[in-house]
Amino acid sequence: MTDQPSQPTAAMIVIGDEILSGRTKDRNAGHLAERLDAVGIALREIRVVPDETSKIVEAVDHLRRLHTYIFTSGGIGPTHDDITADAIARAFERPLIEDPRAIDILEAYYARRELPFTPARRRMTRMPEGAGLIENRVSAAPGFIVDNVHVMAGVPSVFEAMLDAVLPTLKTAQPLTIKTIAADFGEGTFGDALAGVAENHPEVSIGSYPRHDGKRYVAEIVIRGRDQGNVDAAMADVRSMLENLAGVE
Amino acid sequence: MTDQPSQPTAAMIVIGDEILSGRTKDRNAGHLAERLDAVGIALREIRVVPDETSKIVEAVDHLRRLHTYIFTSGGIGPTHDDITADAIARAFERPLIEDPRAIDILEAYYARRELPFTPARRRMTRMPEGAGLIENRVSAAPGFIVDNVHVMAGVPSVFEAMLDAVLPTLKTAQPLTIKTIAADFGEGTFGDALAGVAENHPEVSIGSYPRHDGKRYVAEIVIRGRDQGNVDAAMADVRSMLENLAGVE
Numbered sequence: 001m002t003d004q005p006s007q008p009t010a011a012m013i014v015i016g017d018e019i020l021s022g023r024t025k026d027r028n029a030g031h032l033a034e035r036l037d038a039v040g041i042a043l044r045e046i047r048v049v050p051d052e053t054s055k056i057v058e059a060v061d062h063l064r065r066l067h068t069y070i071f072t073s074g075g076i077g078p079t080h081d082d083i084t085a086d087a088i089a090r091a092f093e094r095p096l097i098e099d100p101r102a103i104d105i106l107e108a109y110y111a112r113r114e115l116p117f118t119p120a121r122r123r124m125t126r127m128p129e130g131a132g133l134i135e136n137r138v139s140a141a142p143g144f145i146v147d148n149v150h151v152m153a154g155v156p157s158v159f160e161a162m163l164d165a166v167l168p169t170l171k172t173a174q175p176l177t178i179k180t181i182a183a184d185f186g187e188g189t190f191g192d193a194l195a196g197v198a199e200n201h202p203e204v205s206i207g208s209y210p211r212h213d214g215k216r217y218v219a220e221i222v223i224r225g226r227d228q229g230n231v232d233a234a235m236a237d238v239r240s241m242l243e244n245l246a247g248v249e
Numbered sequence: 250m251t252d253q254p255s256q257p258t259a260a261m262i263v264i265g266d267e268i269l270s271g272r273t274k275d276r277n278a279g280h281l282a283e284r285l286d287a288v289g290i291a292l293r294e295i296r297v298v299p300d301e302t303s304k305i306v307e308a309v310d311h312l313r314r315l316h317t318y319i320f321t322s323g324g325i326g327p328t329h330d331d332i333t334a335d336a337i338a339r340a341f342e343r344p345l346i347e348d349p350r351a352i353d354i355l356e357a358y359y360a361r362r363e364l365p366f367t368p369a370r371r372r373m374t375r376m377p378e379g380a381g382l383i384e385n386r387v388s389a390a391p392g393f394i395v396d397n398v399h400v401m402a403g404v405p406s407v408f409e410a411m412l413d414a415v416l417p418t419l420k421t422a423q424p425l426t427i428k429t430i431a432a433d434f435g436e437g438t439f440g441d442a443l444a445g446v447a448e449n450h451p452e453v454s455i456g457s458y459p460r461h462d463g464k465r466y467v468a469e470i471v472i473r474g475r476d477q478g479n480v481d482a483a484m485a486d487v488r489s490m491l492e493n494l495a496g497v498e
Contacts, residue, residue: 018458020292022282023471029297033271043269045304048278048295051456055294078436079457080444110437120440138461157461178270187327188359191369195329207300208328209267212387212406222272 007173008068010036011045013059015074015084016154019048028073028152028159035163040173041069051075056087064091064149069170071163074154076143078120084151085126085144092146094128101133102142109140127151135165176224177231183242186210186217193241194221201234203227256422257317259285260294262308264323264333265403268297277322277401277408284412289422290318300324305336313340313398318419320412323403325392327369333400334375334393341395343377350382351391358389376400384414425473426480432491435459435466442490443470450483452476 012032018024029046036043044067049055056075064070075084089096102125110117124141134143134152138161143152145166152162183190187210198206204225210217221238225231261281267273278295285292293316298304305324313319324333338345351374359366373390383392383399385407392401392411401411432439436459447455453474459466470487474480 014295017454017456018471019279020282020295021286021473022279022284022292024458025279030268030271030274033269035271037270043271044299046263046269046295046297050293077457077459078440080440080447081456115437118437118441120444121437123440124437139466155459155461155466157463188364188367188370188373191327191329191372192367195369198329205266207266207330208326209273210326210404212404214406217388217404222267224270 008041008171009044009066010041010069010071011047011063011067012043013056013063013070013072014046014048014154015051015056015072016048017051017081020050026073027156028154031156031160032071032163035167038175039167039170040175041170051081051083053083053087053090056084057091060088060091060149064147068148070149071166072149072151073159076124076141076151076153078118078123082123085128088144088146088149088151089128091149092128094130094146096126097129098122098125099127099131099133099144102127105133105140105142134162137161137165174226176226177228179223179231179235181221181223181235181238181242183208183219183221185219185242185245187219188217190219190241190245193245194238197234197237197241200237201230203230204234206234206238257290257420258293258315259290259318259320260296260312260316261292262305262312262319262321263295263297263403264300264305264321265297266300266330269299275322276405277403280405280409281320281412284416287424288416288419289424290419300330300332302332302336302339305333306340309337309340309398313396317397319398320415321398321400322408325373325390325400325402327367327372327390331372334377337393337395337398337400338377340398341377343379343395345375346378347371347374348376348380348382348393351376354382354389354391383411386410386414423475425475426477428472428480428484430470430472430484430487430491432457432468432470434468434491434494436468437466439468439490439494442494443487446483446486446490449486450479452479453483455483455487 019026033043075082127144131144131146138158143162207222210219223234268275324331376393380393380395387407387410456471459468472483
């Protein structure tokens with residue numbers, strides 16, 4: 001598929017020892033991927049890194065220069081192992097401060113719930129100087145934005161709430177037209193013919209995603225492109241290719 | 250926690266546009282994380298990259314120098330969009346060949362199933378010259394090993410079968426001792442006390458993993474260390490900390 005230079009791109013950085021140890025399965029990356037795809041932002045990389053400042057800094061520093069938007073998840077809670085705010089401050093070489101707006105939000109939130117605003121809870125107001133806030137309608141403690149980096153929570157319900165708050169602020173694009181067709185054969189059966197179709201339709205991207213259903217391989221063929229007519233033309237060729245193969249088998 | 254220089258480390262590279270678009274949820278990274286953790290190999294990074302040669306080459310080239318083992322998933326099937334073998338050959342600057350052992354395996358496999366050995370199926374014998382093979386007991390087409398890079402399938406049942414074949418060949422270490430305790434409070438309640446416990450037990454790593462159960466936060470506290478006695482001592486302090494807090498609430 002030819003490039004779409006105007007399409008915004010994104011990368012995600014998942015901060016989490018618990019994902020890397022297999023203890024927890026990440027759900028935020030898949031959710032982000034779906035939501036971005038729906039608004040025409042191309043998620044181009046996901047990195048899962050450990051809870052280590054240097055690793056977070058390295059990933060942020062590299063990826064923020066390559067993409068329109070960066071999203072991080074995890075490490076902004078109240079415990080000693082929540083070090084994402086420190087890492088983002090270091091990546092941007094900005095001082096880490098207790099944000100006065102975040103203090104106001106959390107003071108009011110804990111007062112309403114008649115809970116003490118402990119030093120641990122106060123950790124959740126720490127962010128690089130000059131950051132923007134991301135609203136958290138689930139549990140108040142805000143995420144934050146520095147430049148193109150959106151720093152969000154790891155708990156899925158909170159991550160999703162923060163993403164709801166962020167999405168309307170992003171530059172979006174016309175989502176690609178995407179058509180999918182199920183192939184009732186393994187890829188080995190249609191691979192040669194599909195390569196021919198792909199060669200005849202360079203203006204779209206044609207992917208094949210195999211599954212093993214326990215007994216045999218089947219696949220889904222996915223056609224993606226900016227122009228509906230091009231996608232439809234390629235789909236027509238894929239469909240007649242599959243019909244021809246069904247006739248032969 | 251102090252370093253364990255002898256512990257092997259690993260990184261995973263998931264090759265898949267379908268993961269980045271949200272169409273498919275990756276299951277292989279979580280599976281790999283669990284299996285490596287159980288044999289004392291520390292998974293230190295997961296990267297999901299698109300089906301683009303330059304992106305795969307960049308990730309392989311960077312990560313293989315940092316870790317004992319690299320595992321890739323995806324992009325070794327029979328269709329035109331399966332480009333992982335090409336990328337690995339380029340990363341190692343080796344010629345891409347049709348491996349004679351792989352040809353033998355697949356010729357026999359398709360002959361038994363009375364299927365033609367098409368050019369598409371023959372694509373699955375392509376690998377860098379000098380690669381070792383990874384057995385695939387599910388669907389025959391082998392994965393391959395170049396230096397410390399293990400190139401495996403994206404279909405989960407095949408990925409898992411290949412990992413079964415690879416694991417006994419890896420240098421393992423004593424798995425860490427890991428103890429987990431459920432905290433019936435949010436992190437804000439115990440964060441300060443837990444930071445104190447962590448400071449008193451620098452020889453272990455103490456992580457806190459919050460969940461929002463729909464109504465309130467709870468958490469799991471996980472203690473990891475090489476020495477069982479150290480882990481037990483830290484756990485005793487975490488337990489009495491939680492009991493004290495329960496008495497106060």
